[in-house]
Amino acid sequence: MxxxxxxxxxxxxxxxxxxxxxxxxxxxxxxxxxADLTVDGSFCTGGAxxxxxxxxxxxxxxxxxxxxxxxxxxxxxxxxxxxxxxIPAILSGILTQLALxxxxxxxxxxxxxxxxxxxxxxxxxxxxxxxxxxxxSKGGYPLYRHPIFVVGLFTVALIAVLYWFFGRELGSALRAxxxxxxxxxxxxxxxxxxxxxxxxxxxGLVALSGALLCQYNGSNEINVGRGAIVIGLAAxxxxxVLLGKVFRNFALKLLSVSxxxxxxxxxxxxxxxxxxxxxxxxxxxxxxxxxxxxxxNWKSKYFHGQVKGPVKGANVRVEVExxxxxxx
Amino acid sequence: MLEIKNIWKTFNAxxxxxxxxxxxxxxxxxxxxxxxVIGGNGAGKSTLxxxxxxxxxxDQGSITIDTVDVTKLPEHxxxxxxxxxxxxxMMGTAATMQIEENLALAARRGQTRGLKSGITKAExxxxxxxxxxxxxxxxxxxxxxxxxxxxxxxxxxxxxxATLKKPKLLLLDExxxxxxxxxxxxxxxxxxxxxxxxxxTTLMITHNMRDAIAHxxxxxxxxxxxxxxxxxxxxKKKLTVESLLGMFSKVSGSTEADDKMLLS
Numbered sequence: 001m002x003x004x005x006x007x008x009x010x011x012x013x014x015x016x017x018x019x020x021x022x023x024x025x026x027x028x029x030x031x032x033x034x035a036d037l038t039v040d041g042s043f044c045t046g047g048a049x050x051x052x053x054x055x056x057x058x059x060x061x062x063x064x065x066x067x068x069x070x071x072x073x074x075x076x077x078x079x080x081x082x083x084x085x086x087i088p089a090i091l092s093g094i095l096t097q098l099a100l101x102x103x104x105x106x107x108x109x110x111x112x113x114x115x116x117x118x119x120x121x122x123x124x125x126x127x128x129x130x131x132x133x134x135x136x137s138k139g140g141y142p143l144y145r146h147p148i149f150v151v152g153l154f155t156v157a158l159i160a161v162l163y164w165f166f167g168r169e170l171g172s173a174l175r176a177x178x179x180x181x182x183x184x185x186x187x188x189x190x191x192x193x194x195x196x197x198x199x200x201x202x203x204g205l206v207a208l209s210g211a212l213l214c215q216y217n218g219s220n221e222i223n224v225g226r227g228a229i230v231i232g233l234a235a236x237x238x239x240x241v242l243l244g245k246v247f248r249n250f251a252l253k254l255l256s257v258s259x260x261x262x263x264x265x266x267x268x269x270x271x272x273x274x275x276x277x278x279x280x281x282x283x284x285x286x287x288x289x290x291x292x293x294x295x296x297n298w299k300s301k302y303f304h305g306q307v308k309g310p311v312k313g314a315n316v317r318v319e320v321e322x323x324x325x326x327x328x
Numbered sequence: 329m330l331e332i333k334n335i336w337k338t339f340n341a342x343x344x345x346x347x348x349x350x351x352x353x354x355x356x357x358x359x360x361x362x363x364x365v366i367g368g369n370g371a372g373k374s375t376l377x378x379x380x381x382x383x384x385x386x387d388q389g390s391i392t393i394d395t396v397d398v399t400k401l402p403e404h405x406x407x408x409x410x411x412x413x414x415x416x417x418m419m420g421t422a423a424t425m426q427i428e429e430n431l432a433l434a435a436r437r438g439q440t441r442g443l444k445s446g447i448t449k450a451e452x453x454x455x456x457x458x459x460x461x462x463x464x465x466x467x468x469x470x471x472x473x474x475x476x477x478x479x480x481x482x483x484x485x486x487x488x489x490a491t492l493k494k495p496k497l498l499l500l501d502e503x504x505x506x507x508x509x510x511x512x513x514x515x516x517x518x519x520x521x522x523x524x525x526x527x528x529t530t531l532m533i534t535h536n537m538r539d540a541i542a543h544x545x546x547x548x549x550x551x552x553x554x555x556x557x558x559x560x561x562x563x564k565k566k567l568t569v570e571s572l573l574g575m576f577s578k579v580s581g582s583t584e585a586d587d588k589m590l591l592s
Contacts, residue, residue: 165443167445167446168442168443168444168446169436169439169442169444169445169446170441170442170443172425172429172433172441172446172447173433173441175422175425175429176425176433178424179422179423179424180418180419180422182414182419182420183420183421183422184433185403185404186381186403186407186412186490187433187434187436187437187489188405188407188408188436188437188438188439189404189407189433189441190404
């Protein structure tokens, strides 16, 4: 138990970082009504771009901006495959994700893992977040550098920007596109453009989260994003199930996604404490997410006497299965 | 205002399911015309309307709205000129968005959407006043999600959205067909009020012959992808269901009109 408690700050930090990715997933999955599998690849792209640029002496913020832009580019590719080439959204995401494996390898000079030289105190001090800051004052680092504080602040700022954007004309058009594309087109909204834009914003955030995790871990691995979509969905759904009734405001909904990601990582930490082989984690994650996705469907099917029309999450089961295949 | 010249549309061309839905339809609407369209299933009414709205391209012919040739424009680029209400009440509104947000989206129809506020305070007041016209109490529920509304309420809201920014052309695709008779009558009445008030050029498809006769200044009946009957002015005012059926039998050369056309 004490082991679990001492691991808690680390779990919360990781949850916050992945929470930013999950907010990206929320934008595609909940707002645009697209399950975008690009994230499994673009998450690693963010880390890869960051680690290479930062290692070569580029400014931290410039490297993070580059990671964000690289993620947006990945989203653009998926968006164009979907809208211009007419490939179903889910397949477009899978194609980009597959291609990104090679791209990410190329970015990382064909090494499966690239480390930041954090053994040099100088480099470490420049980083926004690091595993080593988690110990806080015990490790000799001030509390304001603690990842929970730094990423927490980062998340709040991000939510504020997104809240602002989705209240604008363009942001409203994006929401309308996801809610009812027929209506959106009838109101003169270019739904294809909105889908591409949404995918770009989403994958930009995902890559940004990848860049943060790369700093936190002190390295970027080629498989770091594997299963990211499942973690993202888990965070979205946990947040919705637990806080959906209380948090109605859009900003709070985004916050609940971040909280969902934190809870997910606390649960994972608890499982790890039980001395379970970590290789079973992905199986566990898939089962948990499948369960959370099933419950609302079964509830409406068996407890209200009738199935309601196409539920937003109804086509998700298929998508998660596909995600599982990728893992296998 | 609207000029349709010889448009053709074939679905599933060169397959066993080939269906020629429009066979050289030409139609000109003058400013302020209110035209009702009737015809049986598969006569081409909805295809005609969707072709004008740009849901799909036509194989041949041209469509001009107020001197702008829109034949090759995609759906969202025709939206500045056209207000639409669909048969399915679910289609015209965004269910997961609020009533005022839906109206704000409609108020920006045809404008470039940038980073200006999605809805302003002044707009909210304006919408509250406009919603009163519908007489459904929606003016007190501005922030309610549209998904909570009934079919009739959603259809009335869609009508308001379609006409919020005065369109050059209003397309009504059997917009009362999915409603119960009382609600349908109310929505139709609101339609008439708004069309008269704003002097809107309107094309309204209906399954109901009486409605088609009672509303508008011109009536067209479609049959097998063509305009079979076109009545307007004084002649239209004198129309009865019986005389219309008689005209149709003559045109189609059959008497099976009644059951085939599902008219009531």
